[in-house]
Amino acid sequence: MIEVLRNPAEMRSRAGALRAAGKRISFVPTMGYLHAGHVSLMEAARDLGDARVLSIFVNPTQFGPKEDLSRYPRDLDGDLHKAEGAGITLAFVPEAAAIYPDGYQTFVEVSDLSQGMCGASRPGHFSGVATIVLKLFHLVQPHVALFGEKDFQQLAVLKRMARDLDLDVEVRGLPIVRESDGLAMSSRNAYLSAEQRQDALILSRAIFGSRDRFVKGERSAEALLALAREILMSNKNIRLDYLELRDAESLKTVDGNVGRPTVLAVAAFVGSTRLIDNVVLPA
Amino acid sequence: MIEVLRNPAEMRSRAGALRAAGKRISFVPTMGYLHAGHVSLMEAARDLGDARVLSIFVNPTQFGPKEDLSRYPRDLDGDLHKAEGAGITLAFVPEAAAIYPDGYQTFVEVSDLSQGMCGASRPGHFSGVATIVLKLFHLVQPHVALFGEKDFQQLAVLKRMARDLDLDVEVRGLPIVRESDGLAMSSRNAYLSAEQRQDALILSRAIFGSRDRFVKGERSAEALLALAREILMSNKNIRLDYLELRDAESLKTVDGNVGRPTVLAVAAFVGSTRLIDNVVLPA
Numbered sequence: 001m002i003e004v005l006r007n008p009a010e011m012r013s014r015a016g017a018l019r020a021a022g023k024r025i026s027f028v029p030t031m032g033y034l035h036a037g038h039v040s041l042m043e044a045a046r047d048l049g050d051a052r053v054l055s056i057f058v059n060p061t062q063f064g065p066k067e068d069l070s071r072y073p074r075d076l077d078g079d080l081h082k083a084e085g086a087g088i089t090l091a092f093v094p095e096a097a098a099i100y101p102d103g104y105q106t107f108v109e110v111s112d113l114s115q116g117m118c119g120a121s122r123p124g125h126f127s128g129v130a131t132i133v134l135k136l137f138h139l140v141q142p143h144v145a146l147f148g149e150k151d152f153q154q155l156a157v158l159k160r161m162a163r164d165l166d167l168d169v170e171v172r173g174l175p176i177v178r179e180s181d182g183l184a185m186s187s188r189n190a191y192l193s194a195e196q197r198q199d200a201l202i203l204s205r206a207i208f209g210s211r212d213r214f215v216k217g218e219r220s221a222e223a224l225l226a227l228a229r230e231i232l233m234s235n236k237n238i239r240l241d242y243l244e245l246r247d248a249e250s251l252k253t254v255d256g257n258v259g260r261p262t263v264l265a266v267a268a269f270v271g272s273t274r275l276i277d278n279v280v281l282p283a
Numbered sequence: 284m285i286e287v288l289r290n291p292a293e294m295r296s297r298a299g300a301l302r303a304a305g306k307r308i309s310f311v312p313t314m315g316y317l318h319a320g321h322v323s324l325m326e327a328a329r330d331l332g333d334a335r336v337l338s339i340f341v342n343p344t345q346f347g348p349k350e351d352l353s354r355y356p357r358d359l360d361g362d363l364h365k366a367e368g369a370g371i372t373l374a375f376v377p378e379a380a381a382i383y384p385d386g387y388q389t390f391v392e393v394s395d396l397s398q399g400m401c402g403a404s405r406p407g408h409f410s411g412v413a414t415i416v417l418k419l420f421h422l423v424q425p426h427v428a429l430f431g432e433k434d435f436q437q438l439a440v441l442k443r444m445a446r447d448l449d450l451d452v453e454v455r456g457l458p459i460v461r462e463s464d465g466l467a468m469s470s471r472n473a474y475l476s477a478e479q480r481q482d483a484l485i486l487s488r489a490i491f492g493s494r495d496r497f498v499k500g501e502r503s504a505e506a507l508l509a510l511a512r513e514i515l516m517s518n519k520n521i522r523l524d525y526l527e528l529r530d531a532e533s534l535k536t537v538d539g540n541v542g543r544p545t546v547l548a549v550a551a552f553v554g555s556t557r558l559i560d561n562v563v564l565p566a
Contacts, residue, residue, distance in 0.1 A: 109392065
């Protein structure tokens with residue numbers, strides 16, 4: 001039976017005991033409402049740790065004042081059921097007041113990688129993400145932590161943070177899991193009406209259309225972006241937030257020709273729901 | 284014989300091995316040029332750890348562009364000799380390029396406690412301090428870390444950071460060590476000429492003059508500050524940076540009467556040398 005811990009101090013002391021006993025700890029930090037993407041992370045964690053920890057915490061500091069914190073979907077019972085099936089041994093489910101007590105005032109910034117893309121449309125988002133993940137690393141003390149590549153910029157920020165702060169944690173990304181029609185798995189897909197669900201397909205169609213052109217030999221950043229943009233714009237129910245080609249490692253904007261591994265990343269609103277997706281062009 | 288490690292990865296793996304073997308690690312982070320204040324920290328560390336680690340690192344990110352980074356005094360051989368005498372078992376002496384490699388971009392901010400006092404005259408200083416100490420904590424993995432109370436605001440910032448980031452480290456402050464004439468020990472005292480050395484005594488005289496008035500019953504913040512200021516101003520070779528009464532825990536400015544433990548803190552220039560000192564009024 002999966003064990004549930006709610007108290008941060010208890011989580012930390014449990015992790016310390018596991019470490020002292022020579023156990024390897026693998027870790028999947030989430031905001032809950034688990035989907036097949038999370039399941040792939042938990043199944044990877046099963047092969048990587050003696051103790052497999054899942055955290056479920058809808059982190060308020062990574063939401064902007066006008067974002068969807070209050071309506072973010074939750075289903076703890078369903079999540080624990082999925083977690084147990086995927087081999088998680090311990091679920092850490094803290095309250096916000098225990099994570100950010102009165103007087104809380106410490107934040108981490110990963111400067112360059114947090115600029116642009118989601119960092120431009122969500123000010124403070126990556127500082128909130130980096131801070132909560134650092135705190136969770138201190139509490140869970142994992143050897144390896146798993147994140148989905150859908151949040152591509154987040155993964156780059158967290159890898160950089162782990163390296164810069166000398167953390168003894170391997171931050172590992174796993175491929176995006178998609179519905180059979182191509183839609184990237186996201187807890188936020190739950191917000192979509194049946195009609196919006198169809199509209200949302202344009203995101204993956206746009207970036208894969210461009211990826212196919214790349215595979216056939218197109219290397220011009222301008223041409224690849226233009227094609228994806230044209231596909232996106234063909235659906236009038238979509239409001240584009242950004243569409244960018246960035247170096248897959250440094251996240252620097254790619255001009256001219258694509259000559260190194262490059263991520264084609266998109267963010268767009270379907271109704272009031274903001275969705276993101278990306279594909280790596282393996283130059 | 285004291286062991287010296289220069290490589291951060293080696294330090295971290297050594298600390299991990301000590302932890303795995305059940306050893307307690309005590310830690311004294313310094314910028315070197317050790318004086319009797321540091322010796323008191325190292326001697327305390329001797330009683331608190333099986334492994335006693337000293338770090339010596341003149342941290343560039345806590346110096347402003349016009350500050351004394353390039354001329355900060357150094358004496359590695361002398362430091363190691365003192366450290367060995369005080370029971371240190373391992374000295375960590377990294378190069379700046381190993382601590383801040385190319386592309387480094389992650390910083391920690393402890394917001395409220397870094398405002399005012401030294402934070403006002405040294406923008407970015409406490410972010411630099413918090414960041415290097417967090418990195419050193421990840422590398423050295425101490426159970427307890429010791430800091431002098433002379434850097435009173437620094438100690439408050441680091442205690443708050445450790446708590447906010449869920450670090451499993453006790454951050455402990457030890458009393459200021461003074462020369463027989465009252466001057467607070469500081470590596471920067473090495474900058475002072477014989478004459479400036481005499482001028483510098485006015486800092487401790489001012490705050491202790493005010494402290495004596497407090498002990499005799501004076502509780503008015505205004506009166507206590509006025510007295511200290513009057514003493515400071517009596518020496519024309521001193522340029523005052525700040526003189527403040529702050530709550531010893533929250534570091535909030537104290538107006539009206541002193542009714543809780545309160546720190547009377549001063550910073551002043553003697554020539555181009557900036558010195559700080561403080562005393563706690565034990566209300």
